[in-house]
Structures are given as C-alpha cells and as structure tokens.
Amino acid sequence: MKAPLGVLLAGGRATRMGGGDKGLLRLGSSSILDHVIARLAPQCDGLVLNANGDPARFDYLGLTVLPDSVTDHPGPLAGVLAGLDHAARTGHDYIVTAAADTPFLPCDLVPQLQLAAEESNLALAASPSGRQPTFGLWPVSLREPLRTALAAGTRKVVQFTQAHGGVFATFPDDAAFFNVNTPEDLARARAMA
Structure with a gap:
C-alpha cells in the first residue's frame, strides 16, 4: 500500500485550554505541532493541516491549511x-489522520494502521485505555458516505467507522496518544518531554 497523505486535525475550538491553537503551544524549544x-511526516506522502480561522498563523509550517467544509x-x-x-x-487513495495536540504519537502509526486495514480498508488506533478515534487510516472512497453522514447529523467517529467496517490497530503505550487539552496537560507534556 502506498504511503497515505497525512492530515493533522487542528480544527477544534480548544475550549478546555481557554481557546486558541493548542498545537502552537511551546513544548521545549518547538511547538506541539512541530x-x-x-x-508523522516520515510515515506519509506529504502533510496537510485541518484548521479553521486565519490560516496565516500556520504559515511557518509550510503546510496547506484546509478548513472544515461543514459548518458549526x-x-x-x-x-x-x-x-x-x-x-x-x-491523487491519494488514503489519508491518515492524527490529532495536532499529541506530541508523542507512535512512530509506527501508519504501518500498524495499514496492517489492520488489510481486513477492512479502514482502521482506527486503540491503546490499553481505549479507542483513539482521531488517529485513523481512511480510504478516499469514503468521501461521499462521510459527507452524507455529516449532513444527517453523525458526529462520532466510531459511529461512522463501525457502520463502514472499521477495525482497530492496538498500540501498547497509552502515552503515545497523550493529548494536551488543559493547562495541566501541558505541564505534564513538558515533564514527559
């Protein structure tokens, strides 16, 4: 299977962090997004960033910024x-998604998702603490079914993926999926780094 396009998901509103872009917060000498x-970049055939608002704030990354095409x-x-x-x-057949606030994501995320997807073409990550649904390998063939599901009100990733035969790739380390949602999480990530 060809390497997928990587899609960094940063379209949330970061309400638990008080707003703003969590991915731009400093973690050591660079940002969480860095x-x-x-x-993720070594595992993919290019990266893009999904974010809403003024894309200029991400100019330093040199990535294409894709806003949500769905409102609200x-x-x-x-x-x-x-x-x-x-x-x-x-011209990509697959994308791999990753949350933009997870600085320790697995360095073997893509190959493990690709192995799991051999069963069904669609795979999400899981760890000992449970499902990690923002990390997934998605076939481009699901575009129109996803557009239809969103228009019908579907909001939960697992609800959609279960309806389309999604499977899970289980990773052994919960810390790999640690995400920064609150100021306390940021302090913990700084200690982990």
Whole structure:
C-alpha cells in the first residue's frame, strides 16, 4: 500500500485550554505541532493541516491549511472529510489522520494502521485505555458516505467507522496518544518531554 497523505486535525475550538491553537503551544524549544510533524511526516506522502480561522498563523509550517467544509464545528469528522476531499484532488487513495495536540504519537502509526486495514480498508488506533478515534487510516472512497453522514447529523467517529467496517490497530503505550487539552496537560507534556 502506498504511503497515505497525512492530515493533522487542528480544527477544534480548544475550549478546555481557554481557546486558541493548542498545537502552537511551546513544548521545549518547538511547538506541539512541530513534535507531531516530526513523528508523522516520515510515515506519509506529504502533510496537510485541518484548521479553521486565519490560516496565516500556520504559515511557518509550510503546510496547506484546509478548513472544515461543514459548518458549526461538527468535530473531527469534518476534518477527515476536508482531508479526504484534498486527497482526492491530489491523487491519494488514503489519508491518515492524527490529532495536532499529541506530541508523542507512535512512530509506527501508519504501518500498524495499514496492517489492520488489510481486513477492512479502514482502521482506527486503540491503546490499553481505549479507542483513539482521531488517529485513523481512511480510504478516499469514503468521501461521499462521510459527507452524507455529516449532513444527517453523525458526529462520532466510531459511529461512522463501525457502520463502514472499521477495525482497530492496538498500540501498547497509552502515552503515545497523550493529548494536551488543559493547562495541566501541558505541564505534564513538558515533564514527559
């Protein structure tokens, strides 16, 4: 299977952090997003960023910024759809999604998802603490079913993926999926780094 297009999901409103872009917060000498990119980029055939608002704040990354094509902030599935639409335009068959606030994501995320997807074409990550639905390998062929599901009100990733035969790739380390949602999480990530 060819390497997928990587889609960094940063379209949320960061309400538990008080607003703003969690991915731009400092973690050591670089941003959280810089850490995510360093881990995901070698596994993908290019990266794009799903984010809403003024894309200029991400100019330093040199990435294409894709806003949600669905209104009212319906959650990560809107970012997945934006990524699938872009992948269709650029000739990719798959995208891999990752949350933009998870600086320790697995360095083998893509190959493990690809192995799991051999069963069904669609795979999400899981860890000992449970499902990690913002991390997934998605076939571009799901664009229109996802667009239809979003229009019908579907908001939960697992609800959609279960309806389309999604499977899970289980990773052994919960810390790999640690995400920064609150100021306390940021302090913990700084200690982990």
